[in-house]
Amino acid sequence: MADGQHLAIRARGMVKRFGDLTAVAGIDLDVPAGMIFAILGPNGAGKTTLLRMLATLLRPDAGEAALIGRDLRADPDGVREVISMTGQFASLDEDLTGRENLVLLARLWGFRGAAARGRAVALLSAFDLAEAGGRQVKAYSGGMRRRLDIAASLIVTPGILFLDEPTTGLDPTARAGVWSLIKGLAQSGVTILLTTQYLEEADQLAGRIAVIDHGRKIAEGTSRELKAQTGSGMLHVSPLGDHDRAALVLERVVGVPAHRSAEGGDLSVPVADAARATAAISALVAEGIEVGDFRMGQPSLDEVFFALTGGPGREDRP
Amino acid sequence: MNDMALDRAGVTVAPAPGRLARVERPPRPSALSNALVFGWRAVLKFRHVPEQLFDLVMTPIMFTLLFTFVFGGALAGSPREYLQFFLPGILVQTVIFNSVYSGVGLCTDLQKGLFDRFRSLPIWSLAPFAGLMVGDILRHAIAGGIILGIGLLLGYRPEAGVPGVVAGFLLLFVVGFGVGWVFMTIGLLVSTPMTVMTFGFTFIFPLVFASNISVNPETMPGWLEAFVNVNPVSHITTALRGLFGGTVTAGQVGLALLAPAALTLLLAPVVLALYRRK
Ligand SMILES: Nc1ncnc2c1ncn2[C@@H]1O[C@H](COP(=O)(O)OP(=O)(O)OP(=O)(O)O)[C@@H](O)[C@H]1O
Numbered sequence: 255m256a257d258g259q260h261l262a263i264r265a266r267g268m269v270k271r272f273g274d275l276t277a278v279a280g281i282d283l284d285v286p287a288g289m290i291f292a293i294l295g296p297n298g299a300g301k302t303t304l305l306r307m308l309a310t311l312l313r314p315d316a317g318e319a320a321l322i323g324r325d326l327r328a329d330p331d332g333v334r335e336v337i338s339m340t341g342q343f344a345s346l347d348e349d350l351t352g353r354e355n356l357v358l359l360a361r362l363w364g365f366r367g368a369a370a371r372g373r374a375v376a377l378l379s380a381f382d383l384a385e386a387g388g389r390q391v392k393a394y395s396g397g398m399r400r401r402l403d404i405a406a407s408l409i410v411t412p413g414i415l416f417l418d419e420p421t422t423g424l425d426p427t428a429r430a431g432v433w434s435l436i437k438g439l440a441q442s443g444v445t446i447l448l449t450t451q452y453l454e455e456a457d458q459l460a461g462r463i464a465v466i467d468h469g470r471k472i473a474e475g476t477s478r479e480l481k482a483q484t485g486s487g488m489l490h491v492s493p494l495g496d497h498d499r500a501a502l503v504l505e506r507v508v509g510v511p512a513h514r515s516a517e518g519g520d521l522s523v524p525v526a527d528a529a530r531a532t533a534a535i536s537a538l539v540a541e542g543i544e545v546g547d548f549r550m551g552q553p554s555l556d557e558v559f560f561a562l563t564g565g566p567g568r569e570d571r572p
Numbered sequence: 573m574n575d576m577a578l579d580r581a582g583v584t585v586a587p588a589p590g591r592l593a594r595v596e597r598p599p600r601p602s603a604l605s606n607a608l609v610f611g612w613r614a615v616l617k618f619r620h621v622p623e624q625l626f627d628l629v630m631t632p633i634m635f636t637l638l639f640t641f642v643f644g645g646a647l648a649g650s651p652r653e654y655l656q657f658f659l660p661g662i663l664v665q666t667v668i669f670n671s672v673y674s675g676v677g678l679c680t681d682l683q684k685g686l687f688d689r690f691r692s693l694p695i696w697s698l699a700p701f702a703g704l705m706v707g708d709i710l711r712h713a714i715a716g717g718i719i720l721g722i723g724l725l726l727g728y729r730p731e732a733g734v735p736g737v738v739a740g741f742l743l744l745f746v747v748g749f750g751v752g753w754v755f756m757t758i759g760l761l762v763s764t765p766m767t768v769m770t771f772g773f774t775f776i777f778p779l780v781f782a783s784n785i786s787v788n789p790e791t792m793p794g795w796l797e798a799f800v801n802v803n804p805v806s807h808i809t810t811a812l813r814g815l816f817g818g819t820v821t822a823g824q825v826g827l828a829l830l831a832p833a834a835l836t837l838l839l840a841p842v843v844l845a846l847y848r849r850k
């Protein structure tokens with residue numbers, strides 16, 4: 255197939271059930287080579303399950319996938335040669351030092367003696383862990399652990415790197431560090447499939463975003479396309495008075511529920527054009543609700559998520 | 573200092589793996605070399621967590637001292653004579669207890685996601701288990717060696733000398749290997765290491781104590797004596813006493829190997845299936 259060459263991941267109809275629960279309910283995925291691709295979804299959406307299937311850790315109940323041209327079912331060992339996975343929770347041996355963890359993995363990959371140690375040292379210094387390399391992992395901070403965990407996935411440069419919620423639980427500084435690290439990796443040619451609950455993260459990093467909820471893909475595109483999907487524009491209103499009543503009035507005019515900003519101060523609704531926006535503002539004024547501020551603009555990913563799932567995305571700041 | 577390095581101007585410098593050169597994988601290592609790497613991990617653990625050794629040998633040492641000096645006189649006429657009877661048994665008990673820890677370790681690794689990492693590597697899929705076994709044998713050897721050493725200090729004498737002791741330890745390794753499957757199965761089935769411990773000891777206590785490890789079963793009520801006489805732990809202990817004492821018969825060794833062989837045949841496939849299914 256012609257376009258198969260440029261796809262790092264091609265998945266069709268992936269399904270995974272746990273008893274009665276269908277965690278992943280038929281997801282297709284096309285990830286172009288060299289791209290950072292984000293899977294965005296709330297808790298329990300099926301992100302981890304999807305990634306674990308692609309990383310050969312879970313057997314899919316249905317569906318097929320090819321990773322860099324290697325078939326997931328027929329050739330899992332071939333897939334393992336070209337992928338690397340950093341799970342949602344650090345998969346490190348806490349009792350060992352950072353360096354020992356890396357040497358252990360390097361040896362498993364087949365590096366011998368000095369080569370294995372050399373690989374560990376190179377990774378430690380690239381990830382700013384040279385000093386901490388001799389300490390036990392249990393003494394590491396969250397950010398250090400995360401970096402070591404990602405370093406552990408790069409013993410051999412993978413074709414595809416899976417990152418399951420790479421920044422969940424990190425402080426803003428550590429988070430920015432992991433972001434620039436991910437961007438650097440992508441520049442060096444690694445295809446990255448990451449999951450996140452943070453809309454901002456997907457917006458910042460990813461060339462393409464798939465939004466999943468309840469095991470289904472509900473939207474996919476660039477961040478710009480997703481925003482456009484919600485409507486040509488958003489009307490943002492800051493009512494001074496009763497927010498609940500203002501929200502009801504807006505809903506009546508535009509026909510969909512109003513989205514509340516995380517801080518609770520702003521309401522926003524998709525509007526097709528300026529006439530619709532004017533009608534909405536007039537309705538508020540007619541109801542005696544004072545409007546402090548209003549403006550038209552592009553929807554944020556948060557609002558896109560709300561429009562797609564009918565529920566709030568996670569707050570962007572951890 | 574925070575997570576990020578600060579350069580002299582105080583500007584945050586992000587790590588720059590973009591500058592990392594691409595690294596291709598070396599030739600695929602053999603299954604044996606993979607297993608040995610896991611064995612090396614077990615050795616590192618000993619270095620970093622020497623306390624675990626303390627856990628392993630403290631209980632048997634206490635048992636040896638208490639039983640020998642408190643009950644020894646009453647049970648066997650003199651502490652010295654009792655020690656001669658009891659020491660092989662306490663070694664059997666130690667190895668069986670140790671096997672519980674290997675299930676606990678497995679469960680911890682699974683819980684921490686460490687096995688996910690191993691399983692997504694292109695290596696022999698059973699290497700992590702082979703590695704666990706290498707670690708177990710090491711643990712049995714170290715703990716057994718320490719306890720035997722203390723026994724020797726207290727006056728225990730294996731009549732069969734070095735060859736007897738070597739043969740005895742080989743038997744202990746086989747027993748540890750066989751019993752290990754039970755706890756690996758439990759380690760794969762339950763989700764917290766603590767539960768492995770509880771399950772493990774619930775299962776082990778009656779087997780270990782209703783045996784001939786600490787007393788001669790002839791003094792027990794008939795029904796219990798009957799149980800003790802068919803208890804595999806008793807057969808193992810009898811064989812070990814025989815090996816150390818130089819009085820062993822082929823039949824005794826055969827009986828002792830029955831349980832480890834059965835457990836391996838029965839549970840090894842279960843463990844592998846559970847692991848692959850995970
Ligand atoms: N091993 C399992 N056994 C049973 N149910 C499971 C298992 N793993 C996941 N699930 C269920 O499948 C659903 C999807 O889980 P998954 O971990 O893939 O979600 P997620 O999107 O990664 O969520 P989070 O953001 O919390 O990590 C959840 O309802 C979860 O409870």
Ligand SMILES: [Mg+2]
Pocket residue numbers: 301302303342418
């Ligand atoms: Mg998850």
